[in-house]
Amino acid sequence: xxxxxxxxxxxxxTLVGAYLLEGGWIFPLLALTPFLITFFVPLFAVxxxxxxxxWLQAWGHAFRxxxxxxxxxxxxxxxxxxxxxxxxxxxxLLTGGIxxxxxxxxxxxxxxxxxxxxxxxxxxxxLFGLISRILRARVQNxxx
Numbered sequence: 001x002x003x004x005x006x007x008x009x010x011x012x013x014t015l016v017g018a019y020l021l022e023g024g025w026i027f028p029l030l031a032l033t034p035f036l037i038t039f040f041v042p043l044f045a046v047x048x049x050x051x052x053x054x055w056l057q058a059w060g061h062a063f064r065x066x067x068x069x070x071x072x073x074x075x076x077x078x079x080x081x082x083x084x085x086x087x088x089x090x091x092x093l094l095t096g097g098i099x100x101x102x103x104x105x106x107x108x109x110x111x112x113x114x115x116x117x118x119x120x121x122x123x124x125x126x127l128f129g130l131i132s133r134i135l136r137a138r139v140q141n142x143x144x
Contacts (some may be wrong), residue, residue, distance in 0.1 A: 001037050004062075004063070004134065004138070005059070007134075008131065011130075013123065015092070015127075019053055031117060031120045032094055033092075033095075034092045034096070034117075034120040034121035034123075034124055035097075035124055037088055037091060037095065037121060037126040038085060038088040038089050038092050038121055038124035038125045038128055039088075039124070039128065041084065041087075041091060041143075042081050042084035042085045042087075042088050042132075043056035044104075045080070045081075045084045046077060046080060046081050046084065049080065050077055052075070054074075054075060054077065057070070057073070058074035058077040058078060058135075058139070059135075059137045061074040061138075061142065062135040062138045062139050063138075065142070071142050073140050073141075074139045075136055075140055076133050078133070078135045078136030078139060079120040079132075079136055081132040082126075082128075082129045082132035082133050085126075085129035085131075085132055086123050086125055086126070086129045087125075087127075088121075088125050088128075089121050089122040089123070089124060089125015089129070090122065090125065091121070092121020092122065092124070092125060093118055093119065093121050093122045094118070094119060095121070095127075096114075096117060096118025096120075097118055099114075100114045100115065100118060101119070101122060107133070131143075138139065
């Protein structure tokens with residue numbers, strides 16, 4: 001588990017560092033609405049197919065050595081979660097695009113900031129999808 005946490009932290013530090021090196025400001029990346037869409041939509045999609053207990057078991061399979069029984073369900077949960085995260089990022093991008101187009105006639109809209117804000121959702125979706133892919137690989141590693 002410690003390798004996962006360290007790897008995730010280093011990946012996030014790399015993204016933030018690259019963003020700051022390019023002269024960016026980190027707070028636009030912390031937009032709440034794209035985060036909520038890209039976190040909760042895949043979670044609720046997973047919970048629509050599998051039980052909460054199976055979802056917790058998938059987390060357990062990813063972070064501790066267990067028997068190889070029932071890890072097939074965990075692999076499927078992580079595979080589905082990865083796909084759902086990418087789709088939620090796309091959904092968030094479409095939501096941002098709709099908001100941008102809704103303000104199209106306004107002269108007060110800063111288009112570069114609006115487009116940047118719309119791209120935060122796909123960034124979150126890609127990040128959560130990558131996390132799900134890593135967790136799926138960890139579970140698949142248990143199979144041998």
